[in-house]
Amino acid sequence: MVFGEDGRALTTWSSTKKKNGKRYRYYISARDTKEFAGASGLPRLPAAELEAVVVEQLRAILRSPPICQKASELCNIDEAKVTVALSQIDEVWEQLFPNEQTRIVQLLIKKVIVTPSSIDIRLRNNGIEKLVLEITDPLDENEVAA
Numbered sequence: 001m002v003f004g005e006d007g008r009a010l011t012t013w014s015s016t017k018k019k020n021g022k023r024y025r026y027y028i029s030a031r032d033t034k035e036f037a038g039a040s041g042l043p044r045l046p047a048a049e050l051e052a053v054v055v056e057q058l059r060a061i062l063r064s065p066p067i068c069q070k071a072s073e074l075c076n077i078d079e080a081k082v083t084v085a086l087s088q089i090d091e092v093w094e095q096l097f098p099n100e101q102t103r104i105v106q107l108l109i110k111k112v113i114v115t116p117s118s119i120d121i122r123l124r125n126n127g128i129e130k131l132v133l134e135i136t137d138p139l140d141e142n143e144v145a146a
Contacts, residue, residue, distance in 0.1 A: 001106070001109060001110075001111060001112055002027055002050070002111075002112045002114060003111060003112065003113050003114070004029045004031065004040050004041075004042055004113070004114055004115075005113060005114070005115045006029075006031065006040065008029060008030045008031050008040070009030050010027040010028060010029055010030070010042075010045070010114060011027070011028060011030055011033070012025055012026070012027060012047055013025070013026050013027070013028045013033075013044070014026070024046070025046070025047035025048065026044040026045060026046060026047055027044070027045040027047055027050055027114070028042075028044050028045075029042050041116055042114060042115075042116060043116075045114065050114070050119075053119060054105070054109070054112055054119065054121060055093075055101075055105065057119070057121055058105065058108060058109065058121060059089050059090055059093065061121070061123070062086045062089050062108075062128070062131075063086055063087055063089065063090075065083075067086070067128060068082050068083040068086055070128070071086070071128050071129065071132040072132075074128070074129045074132070075129055075132050075133055077132065082132055085132065086132070104131065107124070107127050107130055107131060108123055108124060108127040108128065108131060109121055109122070109123060109124065109127070110122045110123060110124045110127075
């Protein structure tokens with residue numbers, strides 16, 4: 001899902017410090033692993049930092065008025081309802097299990113392109129529609145609130 005500007009995938013790589021056993025995860029270019037370190041022009045990118053930036057940008061995109069309007073039109077749902085639902089993404093996000101966070105990211109993001117100076121997130125065409133339908137779907141009348 002993460003690529004360099006040359007179109008080659010970035011892969012995760014990890015190392016562990018012998019002294020304290022702490023594990024470090026990075027994204028590195030496939031080009032760097034096949035050719036030589038630095039061939040891609042990208043540094044090793046700390047995985048936690050890159051992932052946090054992508055999620056932060058994704059949440060900002062979801063709260064933006066154009067996305068709320070588009071999602072409303074796509075799903076034929078009142079824009080105010082969509083805006084309220086998407087504005088709660090920050091509050092809900094931290095409560096989700098990591099697997100659910102990953103599922104949502106994969107539902108929404110087609111590709112992340114990393115350059116030495118920017119991160120470009122490409123969304124899936126129907127990802128927002130699917131997410132909006134999930135979070136605005138009213139509870140089944142047969143379900144009992146716990």
